[in-house]
Amino acid sequence: MTIHVYQIIMILVAIVMISQGVKNYIRGRSGQTLYKLAIRIVVWGGMGLIAIFPDFSNFLANIVGIKGNINAVILTGFILTFLMIFKLLSAIERLEQQISEVTRDDSLKELKSEK
Amino acid sequence: MGDENAKKIFIAIPAFNEEKVIQDVIKEVRAAGYRNIVIVDDGSSDNTQQKAAEMGVVAIKHKINRGKGAATKTAIEACKLLDADIIVTMDGDGQHDPKDIDNLISPILTEGYEVVLGSRLKNPQGMPGYKIIQNKIGNMLTWFLFGLWVTDSQSGFRAYSRHAAEVINTRGDRYEYDSEVIREIYVYKLKYEEISIKVRYTEYSMGKLHKQSLMNGIITLYKMLWRLIS
Secondary structure, three states, X not given: OXXXXXXXXXXXXXXXXXXXXXXXXXXXXXXOOHHHHHHHHHHHHHHHHHHXXXXXXXXXXXXXXXXXXXXXXXXXXXXXXXXXXXXXXXXXXXHHHHHHHHHHHHHHHHHHHHO | OOOOOOOOXXXXXXXXXXXXXXXXXXXHHHHOOOOOEEEEEEOOOOOHHHHHHHOOOEEEEEOOOOOHHHHHHHHHHHHHHOOOOEXXXXXXXXXXXXXXXXXXXXXHHHHXXXXXXXXXXXXXXXXXXXXXXXXXXXXXXXXXXXXXXOOOOOOOOEEEEHHHHXXXXXXXXXXXXXXXXXXXXXXXXXXXXXEEOOEOOOHHHHHOHHHHOHHHHHHHHHHHHHHHHO
């Protein structure tokens, strides 16, 4: 079996990303939930798996129901990217609201203390 | 009218970089007979808050700009803290005529309405054509997303009873706020009425075109949609 440079790079990146996620989770760093760790393992683990076993994409194509294995990989990637964007936008939205609440509380502090 | 003995009527005005006109707006509100005025400076880079404070009104400031919706909400919260019975919201750029406040609060005082919406489209004389179209699109989207048809879903000139101010809970910080209020009216089955208001499209208010740009409209729509699915 011939191993290409891109496969080695992909495997190394996947190992670094997963190990960082596991380390953050074990150390209980704030915001590192099990859900986030699971997503990290699925995304980077999936990439590593395809890098090691390129034929795995055929298996993925069968599961997704798309004949072309590359198309199946791209589609799966799109879906995962979409999910991540959705999650990010939700987090930004939540943060925006929290900033507004803090700003409001701060501006009303004087009025509240007069009450 | 301006009879504040029976009910405490507060005028809540969000303002962003309005130092040139805010004192005139306050004078006009006072001339219309209303003394309880709350100005929320939404993180202006000019002296809006100082100019308002010089006039002896309650002038509070957001440390950072959070948008018209957030500033309006802060102004309403401030009015509630000051024991307001009726809260009127209006823009700080002088486009709303304080003489309309009497008509705006009358249905709450005499007929038990909870919310009165000032509508520019009931008598759109003098309103630029593109603004009429923008508003109609906004009304359709508000109806489609939130289920209530109103003639001016984007008007900031509104009056609320104390009860309405307590139950209405919006999340929108920017221009989607106005449409979210319509949703809350629908959700809480608040008794509402629309009345015609006069809007003065001055060179100054028209100069603040950033408020009504197409891109802002698209962002507002995106935020309205996002809140439905997120």
